[in-house]
Amino acid sequence: MRRALADTVQWWGRNRHAILFALLIATIAMGPLLSVTGSGGWLLNASLGLTLLAAAVAPTRDRVRRRGLLVLAVAAIVLGLAPIRTGFGETGPLTLALWSAIAFVAATRSFRYAMSSARVDREHLLAGLNTYLLVGVFFGAIWVAMEKAMPRSLLLGGAPIDAMVLPDGIYFSFVTLASLGYGDFTPATPIARGLAVFEVVFGQLYLAIMVARLVSLRIAVLARDDPP
Template sequence: MTDIASLTKIYSRRRFACLFFSLVVTMVTAPVLRAIGLNTRPLEVVLALNMLAAVLVTLFRFGTWVALGLLALLVVPRIGYTLMGYQPLLATSQGVGALICLVSVGVMFGYLLREGTVTSERIYAALNAYLLIGIMCGLLFCILEEHWAGSLSLQGEPLARSGESPLWDTIYFSFVTLGTLGYGDIVPVYGPARALAVAEAMFGQMYLVVIVARLVSLYKGQADRKDLGARDTAAGEDKTGSQPSRE
């Protein structure tokens, strides 16, 4: 029990860092596994666990019942789809996953904008929010492609193929759009997909500008307060040292 308590304490102090590295490893591993012909379905489970971790990191601080409700909406439809193969259940699970990402980004964004010391955890929270934006839009692109085949095109053909989930392709396209790289291998064709791509590209750039500016201003304010405190301390010592001694 002591070891578990110790691990829990460590995780609570470094929860944003743990989530960041877990997200990065998951998204980098998926294309590698696909390239060597291995099944990426287990990584979808890992991605779901990452979203559950995002709930644990953020929502439990603001409402346990809200967090538990979102967890149930994410897990139960996914289990139902696995058992019954009913497609709307998969879309429900993906939609709830996108909602979890959106709420988690909002909570992290509020944490980033408020006054406080610029710590490594705050920086990791900024990075996590950026990654969750990409994952959220990737889930939305996947829903669009699964329900309106041809919303995204890969070299002139619909992205969704029979028997294959386009999830990792849509997440890849989402991050290409978020970073405004514009490779051109996957392109949005229909209106909703194009609208989402435009919104993601604009928000991604605005997010970087706002967050970098905010972190820099917080760091500068922190440094200025330290300098002011050091000057006040030095002035106090000089004043004390300059007073004549009384006998």
């Protein structure tokens, strides 16, 4: 039993960023799917909770910090899923803000891990992708929390939003992060506009930094393999 548990922990450690990447992609895809099927929003909350948990338990040298993050993640999941919601967007703004704060810490850790590599491998590349996806998914939670706490922070087609839900928040977050600017959702208050500008700037700078990092690592590998 102990041997099996140890093997599971080692497997998790070797594939933690691949697992987190799969959970993030599933969470992003789940919103539109649930909207079409009419399923309960608790599935999306559960997916977000599992993603948060996977991000929180990623191995790190600082055990105290990891355990503290794990406790916060479990508390956020309990707040988000009990009582289980039957529709979208039932989670309160404080819980959504807590989810986003934990995700910010997890994204920071993923970014540091991605930048620590001297070569490009699967886990470090996925860590870089996870940072981008974590920011996009959990910025979506921030947008929903803002609209709940400060109604009319966002407009839909120039009109107030009746009830912003998590799939809408995730959609608007990635549209903003990638600076697509479709124009369906628009920030209407100074705070919302400032947050949108911050997310756009982060998205563009992050992609530039990651591309520069990958190119520099590739050039370094070629220089070692083919010395002058």
